[in-house]
Amino acid sequence: MSLIYLRKANRDHLEQIMNVVHDAQENLNAAGIDQWKNGYPDKFNILSDIDQNSLYEIMFEKQIAGIITIQDTPEPNYKTLSGGKWLSSDNYATIHRLAIDSSFSHQGLGKMALISALSLIRERQITSVRVDTHRKNQRVQHLVTQLGFKYRRVIHIVDPHGDLDNDAYELIME
DSSP states (O other), rough: OOOOOEOOOGGGGHHHHHHHHHHHHHHHTTTTTTOOOOSSSHHHHHHHHHHHOOEEEEEETTTTEEEEEEOOOOOOGOEETTSSSSSOOOOOEEEEEEEOOOGGGGGGHHHHHHHHHHHHHHHHOOEEEEEEEEOOOHHHHHHHHTTTTTEEEEEOOTTTTEEEEEEEEEEEEE
């Protein structure tokens, strides 16, 4: 098996990172999933993540195979949870923008990247992790529930690229 690891994203890799983003946007669109539409995430979102040291490159076979964002600051869109409640009111991390380039699909990289991200989060003494995804994104739903995340109900995202309601999940790591 080839080595897979996360490394901090770098502005010098913006073109490669955006290729991963565009590939994910095309695949979501082809699957009929109304997520990552209208230019989101754009290069400004990605550059912001890089500048905040929250974007990681998923490295596989010495190539950028994907991306994942680990946000340690409160997520404004998580203030209101419709029809449910969060498991913890403690500090939490949020995982955003998980994308694997389709040329690396079906190799378990998403799962391995999430496990690596959870390890980084736990090292920071954070035990609550939240993630949200489109209601039709069954791949991400399956992946996070397989790793022990619990469905918490729906968050409403207000975004200049378009508002939407997403399913929200939380994992408590002891």
